[in-house]
Amino acid sequence: MNEENLLPEEDILELEEEGVNTIQAEKVNLSQARANSIFADKVSMKQSGAVGLKAHTVSMQESGAGSIKADEVTITDSGILLLQAEDAQISGGTHVGGVLAHNVELRDGAILAVASQNLRAEQIQTKILLAGSVAGEVHTVVDTRGALLIALLGGFVSGTMLLLGSFLFGRKK
Secondary structure (H helix, E strand, C coil), X not given: CCCCEECCCCCEEEEECCEEEXXXXXXXXXXXXXXXXXXXXXXXXXXXXXXXXXXXXXXXXXXXXEEEEEEEEEEECCEEEEEEEEEEEEECCCEEEEEEEEEEXXXXXXXXXXXXXXXXXXXXXXXXXXXXXXXXXXXXXXXXXXXXXXXXXXXXXXXXXXXXXXXXXXXXX
């Protein structure tokens, strides 16, 4: 089954110590396996990896993924580049590049950027935080107000430079 597309006859696919290109099934269980693309209703990964994953429910333990788009996500001790979800629970030293979710619960992790309506956190480190409401301990470099201030200052500086450039180097008649 090395590097092929899997469309199982039954809607439950179990992979252990294998690699495939594309998986489409109702339920996918990966254990020490890898896949480029996964499309499923429910995905469970343990010590596995996926480049792209789209599912209703995702559970990951000691795994990695490039991008995840799901309704409900539970992640422990894993690494993800981009995560988009309705509800996300992230814990146990998980590292994530970016999270876009309606409700996020974070415990003991590091995330580059978080955008969420509701954020509950315990000992989280993030560089950029955009959240409607925050409960818990979050260490951030740029929060929502800081991001707005940076955007305003960036727009002002860019506009000023363009205006000066047109005065100094504009067409002469």
